[in-house]
Amino acid sequence: MLALLGLACGISLTPLNPALANDTQYPQKPISLVIAFPAGTTSDSIGRIFASELSKSMGQPVVVENKPGGNATIAAKHAVKAKPDGYTLFLTTNTSHSAAPWLLKNVGYDPIKDFTAISRIGNIPFILVANNNVSANKVQDLVSLAKQKPGEITYASGNATGILAGATFSNRAGIDMLHVPYKGSPNALTDLMGGRVDVMFNDLPSSLSYIQSNKIKALAVASAKPSAIAPDLESMEMAGINDFDLSAWMGVFGPAEMDPAIVNRLNTELNRIIADPAVYKKLSDMGFDAFGSKPDEFGQFIAAQLDVWGDMIKEAGIEPQ
Template sequence: MNRNTFHPSSRSARRHVLAAAAATVLGLGALHSTAALAQAPAYPAKAITFVVPFAAGSATDQLARAIGQSITNDTKQPVVIDNKAGASGMIAAAAVAKAPADGYTVLITTNTTHAANEHLYKKLSYDPVKDFAPITGLGKGGQVLVVNPASPHKSVGDLVAFAKKNPGKLTFGSGSASSRVAGEMFKQLAGVDILHVPYKSNPFAITDLLAGQIDLMITDTSTGMPQITAGKLRALGYSTQKRSAQLPEVPTIDEAGVKGYDMGYWFAAYAPAGTPAAVVTRLNELMQAATKSATAKSFFDMSGSEAWTTTPADLAKFQAAETLKWGKVIKAAGIEAE
């Protein structure tokens, strides 16, 4: 028989053999893919870096460390705090914007970088919307209007009445965007002329207030509370529409007669734009749980702030509204972008 001639039966058998072989290969491939997926490490599989736009010891830094400790406890992965202070938070924000979008670099920040800066600076080294994936809000806090205990002004009403009779005679200090804008909003809504005195940071302004060099300031509770508790400053009004749990006897500035006054500060977390949705969701879950931890609660109690969490979409909407609000106040105050 010719060795090069094949019978139909043998050709059919060969097809069956080839098909079986192909099926075996495909089956092995599928099993391999399934095994690979099963073996893929769950997020987080290594250390996460929290980039903080302010110095160690700042309120944002303290909150970042509290959140990080909770995440470490939950995941057994370390959280590294990287303080990149300077340029009103722009150095840190730009660094995170350029970081790999893998969920291992997260910006723990405030309204400074994501609501105020675009109105205070002509050019930013980052885009607060396009360069980031919102994760969640973390906390909100208020500011407190304080004067020296020797001040003749015992209430917000006293201050407003004196300022209206003596335009330009009172001075207010500020060492942050939040403090400056809070003071400018007070002037606008109260209809008074008070001279602004700028400082490099709120603690410097507090020092001059204690020495009687300026008349008042509206400062974050983290900075002002120790001085109020020690009796070195007198609190006249709280900046949000809800009274502070730490200062329940102090009326809100709105309650005290400056209607519509509402100016707080907030903390939030952002990842670089393009971070996978599943990773953002996981970070959201971890951080929401972290705000309820004992370490975070201690921070909120100490600083006079409170936990505040959101979905990523709700944080984006909130940020947009806050950006508009800050822009209006800054424009009305005549603050020119640097």
């Protein structure tokens, strides 16, 4: 935690344009924070924390607008069309910028050129969970079960990360599981708890309460190394699944060609929010790994992640729809 706080606090910030630094210039009216996922999802819950804190520091309401659907492309296209004046911000994950361009034949935007990268705000760890009727309690138990029943074990997905994680896991483990896609994680979790699907890769924050109440069980974190947030769970590498390392990143964008002074102001405020111990603890308790970045670092990360996800999706044999 201290290291992460140090990172957030140690970011050097470009001085603001004096005109924009004046409170009478920006912001002068409410800011819209577009979120690519439905109300009640992990992204929505995290986004509302940032919206509330930004409202305090910016002196104007930050209003959340949920625009779910289309693997986050509906919200992304809405953000792209907005004026680059700092009054429309876009909180999203790898779904819209790393995965959708490879999962869909035409997303309707360029994930690099059509956006201004403001700040990465953290990672959402993913875990492999199962319904309580599944006899497997470890990853290798599931692999053995799937090999005994090829094509019979079902895995749900509620987002792009879940789709890719399930396909990559099946490929790396040498097993055949049946994919059952859902429009969102809440519906997939409901069916998982009800025993209508066997397993799924889901984000830790939205799974946590169900695991703690023994409504579902956790088998592993979807990363090569153990997670500090879920230290009791084995990693994929520990479970014998090599080259498997998946988590969902989260960040804030604006439309292309935003004023650098406004970008720096927003970046400063986002990093201050993450550096606040009380806010950091609230996010950490939810299972969110919060940390900040500079705008240029985030832009470079986005470009690299587009290639990484493209390679993984091709390797998993997922064809664009």
